[in-house]
Amino acid sequence: MSALRHLYGEVMSIQDLANVSSDCRVLRIAFSSPEQVRSRRVVTRSRFRPTGKYPSWKMERMLQWESMNELHAFRLLDCDPRVTAFTEQPCEIVYVDGRETRRHYPDIYAEVDGNRELWEVKAECEAAQSEVATRTELLTSGLQRYGFTYRVVLDHELARQPRLDNANTLLRYGRRTASDNEREYVRLALKSRGHLSWSEVCRGVFGTHSREIVCHLVLGGVLSFDVDSPLGSSTQFFEGRNH
Secondary structure: OHHHHHOOOOOOEEOOOOOOOOOOEEEEEOOOOOOOOOOOOOOOOOOOOOOOOEEEOOEEEEEEEEOOHHHHHHHHHHHHOOOOEEOOEEEEEEEEEEEEEEEOOOEEEEEEEOEEEEEEEEEEEHHOOOOHHHHHHHHHHHEEEOOOOEEEEEHHOOOOOOOHHHHHHHHHOOOOOOHHHHHHHHHHHHHHHHHHHHHHHOOOOOOOOOOHHHHHHHOOOOOEEEOOOOOOOOEEEEEEEOO
16 A cells, blocks of 8 residues: 555646646546545446455455456456556546547556556457547557556456466465565575476475465565466476565
8 A cells, every 4th residue: 555655645737747748638637545545436336247346465455346357457466576556446537538628537557667557447349449549549648748658458468368367376375475484495495496396386395385485475576487378287486576
């Protein structure tokens, strides 16, 4: 939660940015307050489509989703060590489309390798609609002036296998925090052999919590493996970016 404190309640307007040219059609970005958390309510009893809450280990709170695509996005963001923070329904964007002033609520805000990204999660057929495509083009250009990357993330990208199954496995076992001693056991094993295999992890090379230890260290970027290949007995783990 603390990773997002710098944005809560912040309002950015054209007047705030001296270098924004007069043709910028994004007028204002208003982030929700710490008390409000999200810019609009997602989970309500009157919803006709599935909604729910996701327990994020990274953000240490429940995030609300309103489609399976958003739930997939939360799980992938939670597993990506490049991502330091993310939240749902983060802000209201006021922009001009032709002569009409419109409001848009991005689905997700994420900080990826220090970059600030606003995600709109869409099915491919929706993203191709002329109204959505026009908005995407406008916001992609307009939000760059405010230091944000606007990204339309498609449903088939989020559901791609085996990456999503791998993320689910990491989250199933990796929520338990690894102790300093357990981290040291892994470090010494890597120093000795250069890698670890999933088969030896499942056999309990680090004790009864071997899978939990390794999966937690992958979530934290201490270890890494090929997330685009199925996680199986021959999968090898190496030093990660945060080793």
